[in-house]
Amino acid sequence: MVTEAVTMADPAGLKAIGAALAVGLTGLASAYAERDIGAAAIGAMAENEGLFGKGLILTVIPETIVIFGLVVAILML
Amino acid sequence: MLKPKQMSRAVIVGHKNILEETVDALHKANLFHIEDFNEDGSDLKIGKPLEGGSEVSRKLVKIRSIASLLGVKEVAVAKQNPSAVCSRLDSCLDTLDQELDVLVEKKRLLEADLKELGSSKKDLLPLINIDLDLSLYRGYENLVVFAGHVKENPETLVSRITPSYEIYYDQHNGTVVLFVPKDKAEPVSEMLAGASFKEIKAPALDGVPSKLLADIERKEADINTKIEAVDTEIDALKLKYSDLILASNEILSIEVQKSEAPLRIATTESSFIIDGWLPTENYGRLEQVIENATDGRAFVSEQEITKPDIKIVPIEYNNPKVVSPLQEIMNLYGRPTYKEIDPSALIFITFPLLYGMILGDMGYALILATLAFIIKKVVSSDAIKPLMNILIYCQVSAFLFGILYGEFLGFPLAGYHGQPGLIPGFETIDLFATPFAGEVVGYPLHRTHLIMTFIVATILVGLIHINMGYLVGFINEKRKHGMSAAIFEKGSWFVVQLGILLTALAYIGMLPIIVGAAVFIIGVGMLLKGEGIKGPVELPSILSNSLSYTRIIAVGLSSISIASTVNAIAFGMIWPPGSPIGAMTLFAIVVFIFGHALNTALSIIAPGLHALRLQYVEFFGKFYEGGGRKYDPFGYIRKYTEEN
Numbered sequence: 017m018v019t020e021a022v023t024m025a026d027p028a029g030l031k032a033i034g035a036a037l038a039v040g041l042t043g044l045a046s047a048y049a050e051r052d053i054g055a056a057a058i059g060a061m062a063e064n065e066g067l068f069g070k071g072l073i074l075t076v077i078p079e080t081i082v083i084f085g086l087v088v089a090i091l092m093l
Numbered sequence: 094m095l096k097p098k099q100m101s102r103a104v105i106v107g108h109k110n111i112l113e114e115t116v117d118a119l120h121k122a123n124l125f126h127i128e129d130f131n132e133d134g135s136d137l138k139i140g141k142p143l144e145g146g147s148e149v150s151r152k153l154v155k156i157r158s159i160a161s162l163l164g165v166k167e168v169a170v171a172k173q174n175p176s177a178v179c180s181r182l183d184s185c186l187d188t189l190d191q192e193l194d195v196l197v198e199k200k201r202l203l204e205a206d207l208k209e210l211g212s213s214k215k216d217l218l219p220l221i222n223i224d225l226d227l228s229l230y231r232g233y234e235n236l237v238v239f240a241g242h243v244k245e246n247p248e249t250l251v252s253r254i255t256p257s258y259e260i261y262y263d264q265h266n267g268t269v270v271l272f273v274p275k276d277k278a279e280p281v282s283e284m285l286a287g288a289s290f291k292e293i294k295a296p297a298l299d300g301v302p303s304k305l306l307a308d309i310e311r312k313e314a315d316i317n318t319k320i321e322a323v324d325t326e327i328d329a330l331k332l333k334y335s336d337l338i339l340a341s342n343e344i345l346s347i348e349v350q351k352s353e354a355p356l357r358i359a360t361t362e363s364s365f366i367i368d369g370w371l372p373t374e375n376y377g378r379l380e381q382v383i384e385n386a387t388d389g390r391a392f393v394s395e396q397e398i399t400k401p402d403i404k405i406v407p408i409e410y411n412n413p414k415v416v417s418p419l420q421e422i423m424n425l426y427g428r429p430t431y432k433e434i435d436p437s438a439l440i441f442i443t444f445p446l447l448y449g450m451i452l453g454d455m456g457y458a459l460i461l462a463t464l465a466f467i468i469k470k471v472v473s474s475d476a477i478k479p480l481m482n483i484l485i486y487c488q489v490s491a492f493l494f495g496i497l498y499g500e501f502l503g504f505p506l507a508g509y510h511g512q513p514g515l516i517p518g519f520e521t522i523d524l525f526a527t528p529f530a531g532e533v534v535g536y537p538l539h540r541t542h543l544i545m546t547f548i549v550a551t552i553l554v555g556l557i558h559i560n561m562g563y564l565v566g567f568i569n570e571k572r573k574h575g576m577s578a579a580i581f582e583k584g585s586w587f588v589v590q591l592g593i594l595l596t597a598l599a600y601i602g603m604l605p606i607i608v609g610a611a612v613f614i615i616g617v618g619m620l621l622k623g624e625g626i627k628g629p630v631e632l633p634s635i636l637s638n639s640l641s642y643t644r645i646i647a648v649g650l651s652s653i654s655i656a657s658t659v660n661a662i663a664f665g666m667i668w669p670p671g672s673p674i675g676a677m678t679l680f681a682i683v684v685f686i687f688g689h690a691l692n693t694a695l696s697i698i699a700p701g702l703h704a705l706r707l708q709y710v711e712f713f714g715k716f717y718e719g720g721g722r723k724y725d726p727f728g729y730i731r732k733y734t735e736e737n
Contacts, residue, residue, distance in 0.1 A: 069426030069709060069719075076706045080637055086647045087640065090544055 035089035042085025049078035094438045097429055097721070098372045098411040102128075102398055105367040105383060107391030112365050113143055116354045118386030119367070120347065121736070123728025125379060126370040126407045130359040140355025140365060149352060152182070153345040155190055160338050162193055163331040167732075169473065173340045175734045182341045189334060193327070200323045207316050214309050216296045221303055222263040223270055230270070230295040237278040239271040239285060241292040247271070247285060254280050268293070340733040347729045354727065368396075370407050370724065406431040408721035416441045418479035418486070426709055427719030433569045436717065440708050443558060444483070447707055449490025450554070451649045451700035453540070454656070456502030458495055460693055462488035484697070487704075499537025502689055503656020507537050540649055547646040555642025555711065556590075559635075562715030563587065569716050581623030583716075588616030590635065638711045648703050652696060659688030 057071030103125070107115060119125050132139055219242065220227075230238055246262045247269060258281075259272040269290075273281050298305055359366045371379055380393045398406065408428045410420050412435070419437045422444065429435045452458065462485055469481040499506040499514070499521075507521045508514040514521075523535040529545035540547060563586045570579035592613025599606035620628035664670065668681035713719075 066427065072425075072706070073709050073714075076702075076710065079706070080641050083641060083644050083647060084637075087548060087643050090548065090647075 031092055035092045038085045038089040038092065039082070042082045046078045046082040049081070050075055053078070094412055094416070095434050095436075096411060097431060097435050098374070098409040098724075100370050100398075100406050100409070100431070100724070101373045101376050102368070102370055102396040102402065103376065103379060103393055104396055105369075105391055105393050107365060107387060109360065109363050109365055111387045111390050112140070112355065114386045115365075115367070115383060115391050116143070116351050118382050120351050120354070120728050122379065122382045123730070124371050124375045124726050125367075125728075126724050127354070127357050127727045128368045128370065128405075129357045130366075130368065136361060137359040137366070138361070140358050140360040142355055143352040146349065146352030149345055149348040152186065153342070153349055155186065156182075156338060156342050156345060159190060159193055159334075160342060162197060163327060163335070163338070165331060165335050165338050167339065168335075170336050170339060170733060172731070172733060172735045173336065175340075175344050178337065178340045178344055178734060181337055182344075185334075185337075186341075189330070193330060196323055196327055196330070200320060200327075203316050203320050203323065207313060207320070210309050210313050210316070213296055213298070214306065214313075216294070217302050217306050217309070219266050219268045219293055220263075220270070220295065221306060222265055223261045223268060224301060224303070225261060225270065226299065226301055227295055227297075227305070228299040231297075233272075235275050236272050237275050237281075238295075239269070239273070239281065239290070239292070240295050241269065241285075241290050242267050243269050243285070243288050243290050245288070247288050247290075250284050250288065251281060254284060336733070343729075343731060343733045347731075350727075350729065369727070371726070372409055372724075403431050405722060407724035409724035410435060410437065412437050418482035419444065421479045421483065422705070422708070423719075426713065426717070428721035428723060430718055430721045432572055433718060434565050434716070436565065436713070439561070439565070440712075441486075443561075443712065444704055444708055445486040445490040447554075447558075447645065447704040448487040448700050449492075449494040450551075450645050451703060452487075452491040452652065452696055453494035453498045453649060454500045454502065454652070454696075455492055455495030456500075456689075457656075457693055457696045458488040458492035460689075461696065462492070487701070491700075497536075497538055498540055500540075500653070503653055503660050503692075505537075505539060509539055509542065540646065541653060544646065544650070548643050551642045551645040552639050554645065555639040555707075558642070558707070558712055559638055559715060560587070560590070562712045566716030569718075578623065581619050582628075583623075585616050585619035585623055585628070586635075588619060589613060589632070590616075592616050593635070638714075641711055642707065644703050644707075648699050652692065652699065655692045655695065656689065659685060659692065663688065 054075045057067070057075050060067045061071050105115060105119075105125075119127075130137070130139060220240070230240065244267065246264070248260050248262065251258050251260060251271065251273070255273060255277040257274055258277075261270040263269075271281070271285075300308075355365070359368070376395065383391050383393050408431060410417065410423075410428075412420065416438050419441045422440060423429065423435070423437050465481045465484040465488065469478060469485075472478075495501070501515055504515040505512075506515050507519045509521045521535045521537065521539065523533050526533045527543075527546045527549075529549055532543050532546045534543065534546060563583050567579050567583040570582050592609055592611075592615070594609075595604060595612055596606060596609030598604045599609050617629055617632070620632075624631075663681040663685040667684060668677045
């Protein structure tokens with residue numbers, strides 16, 4: 017007779033994995049979005065230094081994604 | 094405060110024969126921002142430079158080239174008398190120029206020689222171990238000479254082709270010199286090609302390579318001493334004339350500025366018109382200055398500021414001295430325009446406040462404040478000082494929040510439910526429980542144990558900050574486009590938020606849901622009228638902007654984590670409490686210092702950038718336009734010479 021090993025995942029572990037995914041994936045998403053904006057902003061700044069403020073703002077807009085991820089992760093744990 | 098300085102537009106008119114006196118007086122007063130004149134097809138023409146301008150420019154070019162050749166750096170020196178500088182300059186500019194030219198030319202020739210020696214040295218090096226006079230490498234009728242690099246000694250291969258040969262092989266460098274009769278040259282050349290022979294050209298010199306090399310090296314050393322001597326002479330010139338160069342550069346720059354001023358103003362055949370701006374408070378002084386300089390022959394009149402003018406009014410901040418460092422943060426984004434509120438005074442409060450909320454550690458605050466004070470004292474640059482002042486403001490706030498949070502370099506000062514704190518006997522006092530995850534608020538506030546409460550609290554901070562932005566936006570809008578535009582464009586946001594609040598109250602059963610929904614819809618309607626379709630599209634920004642303030646706790650927690658990890662590694666793992674003092678203690682201290690040094694550096698970057706972002710994106714986004722021109726008066730701030 018074949019016995020099937022029954023294993024149960026620890027819910028706390030799954031929660032931790034979920035939290036890690038929330039932070040990790042949103043972090044990657046922010047990085048991916050900021051990559052192009054940042055490069056373009058530096059380019060614009062090389063032409064005109066006065067664009068620093070606007071460049072910084074545009075660059076950090078996607079950062080909110082990872083902050084949301086972090087909040088979700090904290091709420092999960 | 095809250096508004097840029099009030100400006101006036103003034104026009105100065107006079108006869109051309111008093112132009113020079115007028116320009117002189119304006120330059121000295123350093124308060125009039127000249128509006129450059131562009132020819133517009135009317136009879137007014139751009140003026141011609143004052144007399145003597147080209148001579149001054151010539152001297153300035155000369156003095157600047159001398160300064161760059163000598164490498165004169167801007168340093169603080171005692172101020173000099175301008176006329177003394179001028180007479181000294183006239184007497185020695187040409188001799189200095191010639192002297193320097195001779196020295197620079199001498200150095201250039203020496204360096205060219207050095208380069209040449211270097212290249213012949215490079216040619217010699219492969220042949221250095223072959224003790225054969227270089228004159229023997231050439232001039233044969235019946236012999237062919239092969240000189241070059243090979244991988245291994247080709248002697249056996251050569252001996253198979255011909256018995257009559259002469260070979261010199263240097264194993265160390267892999268160099269071979271081979272003499273064969275002319276009629277055997279072809280097979281030998283083929284054989285060598287097979288042995289990966291790479292030809293080198295023997296230098297056209299006479300003598301044994303090793304002796305030649307020694308000779309070259311001696312010459313090199315000789316030239317180097319000569320170059321050093323020239324350098325010393327140049328340094329002596331620099332030392333002798335450095336103050337003169339700095340001072341005369343300043344005087345000549347001023348003269349050039351003055352003599353070129355007519356290029357910026359309108360003239361007719363016999364009169365000139367200088368158009369420009371100045372702070373209204375200085376208007377009387379301008380009249381006085383012009384009156385005194387021209388005996389009342391030039392006229393100053395104030396112009397009305399028309400609507401299109403408002404866009405080009407130069408902006409001068411009008412803030413108390415304590416707020417002025419924050420103007421750097423404004424400049425980074427763009428100066429305010431003439432009609433809008435200058436938020437420097439607002440970010441004077443909010444920027445350090447948010448920074449402190451994020452960092453909130455007494456230890457780091459003390460370290461960074463000390464660093465800022467030291468840098469401020471040591472570095473005399475005008476660009477660094479305001480930044481250091483901002484850093485100090487931020488550290489004051491961080492220290493106060495450090496007291497509130499009870500944190501010192503990542504250690505909790507107070508004990509918390511059995512875990513000991515840094516100060517023995519100091520226990521956390523529980524005050525009340527919050528509805529969020531049963532967390533208990535007390536003193537000090539342990540951020541690591543009050544995460545949910547802090548998330549809610551930071552969102553509230555965000556809402557207050559954002560609404561402050563809407564309020565300023567409301568005032569700006571009212572000033573620019575009137576009350577109704579302000580109500581629809583900015584006031585609608587308050588209505589929308591009120592609607593959301595009422596709906597939330599309905600959710601907990603205090604109100605019928607219809608009330609909240611109705612207010613919300615009215616708000617959206619107003620927004621649609623005020624901002625068009627762009628308004629409702631931006632609605633979710635209320636949520637995303639206020640949630641964005643949770644970074645205050647998020648970034649703060651990451652800073653605590655790094656600090657407490659460093660502490661745990663140093664005093665938990667490497668040198669646990671109670672173990673004897675020894676080599677490990679030292680190691681633990683090193684880890685402690687480096688870890689916290691890293692975190693201190695991060696403590697400027699992370700909270701600083703995040704606090705800045707909250708100002709620029711979440712706060713300024715609600716009201717700020719920016720893009721004002723800098724008020725840049727015609728004049729010069731003298732550093733090296735006295736005023737006449």
